[in-house]
Amino acid sequence: MSELIILFIEFFKTGLFSIGGGAATIPFLYDISDKTGWYTYTDLANMIAVSESTPGAIGVNMSTYVGFITSGVIGCLISTFALVLPSIIIIDIIAGFLDKFKQSKYVNNAFYGLRPASTGLIGAACFEIVKISLINIDALKMGNIISFFRYKEIILAVVIFILIKKFNKHPVFYIAFAAAVGIVFNFAA
Amino acid sequence: MKMLLELYITFFRMGCIAFGGGYALLPIIQREIVENKKWAENDEIIDYFAVGQCTPGVIAVNVSTFIGYKKKGIIGSIISTLGFISPSIIIIAVIASFLAEFSHIKAVNNAFAGIRVCVCVLIFNAVLKIGKTGIKDKFTLLICLIVFAIAVATNISPIIFVICSGAAGIIIKSIKKGEDIK
Structure with missing residues (x-):
């Protein structure tokens, strides 16, 4: 039971803070591996391969995979729902004032810092895979x-x-x- | 009710054929949503992608939520997103349960050892692509290098990096603007 709660919390956080699509979830999956020991870095590299070779968004596929190997079918339902929940909440709020959001200076300026940070984070994740493969x-x-x-x-x-x-x-x-x-x-x- | 069912089925279908995520989904959405269903204009879809990319979460999910919201409000947004992720859940659960059984076969282990090398290159390529849009000057290069170095050396949560770099973006931009005025 407590495993399912941790799954929900970790993937909700992943959905809330991973910015820039698919690969942006990978650093969070490393973080979850470090914290819980549910899967190794090698497992994670295999999961990334399966997620890239099957239909659907990579982030969604990876969270389903992690949920499944941790707690079976219930686990993958919870992890995937937790991943998309922040998106649903945030987009529903933004959809009401889309134009204002697009023109917001603060949003654009924050992204000036967020995009290179995302590059660095995914680069670090890539380095972890280099360590186990090359x-x-x-x-x-x-x-x-x-x-x-x-x-x-x-x-x-x-x-x-x-x-x-x-x-x-x-x-x-x-x-x-x-x-x-x-x-x-x-x-x- | 009928509309909700149609939303679910449409997004379920797109979830089945969308390989790769992100912008790979754009042509599929244009064909299904703009041309077939006429649920949104092309310009709207481009906007959804632009905003979906600069909001947290998976881009394809963000775009699905937008379209669902436009058709049927909050309920619509939930139904369309659930439709989009349902095929993933089914397909991955099936594959994950099979893989566990095959993992002791030597050929499977050899294949995955090769595949891990490929994943390494694919992610490296993703880093190059994201870097191209994100690294524009010496400040952004510096942010990227600092984040990379700290992330490699420590186990700090990515959340800390996201919050700090967002704040750094706002601060650097406002200081730069001050320089322009002088």
């Missing part, structure tokens, strides 16, 4: 610089980045490609 922190602790970098993975990352810049296809294509490469070259070993 490098090997344990090797560094043992003083082994050579196996610090995971060469196969880094090459794949560079290839995918070039493909994205060149073709600009839907993420699901790159995810499928990466999965195939992972199986063929035994990435988990």
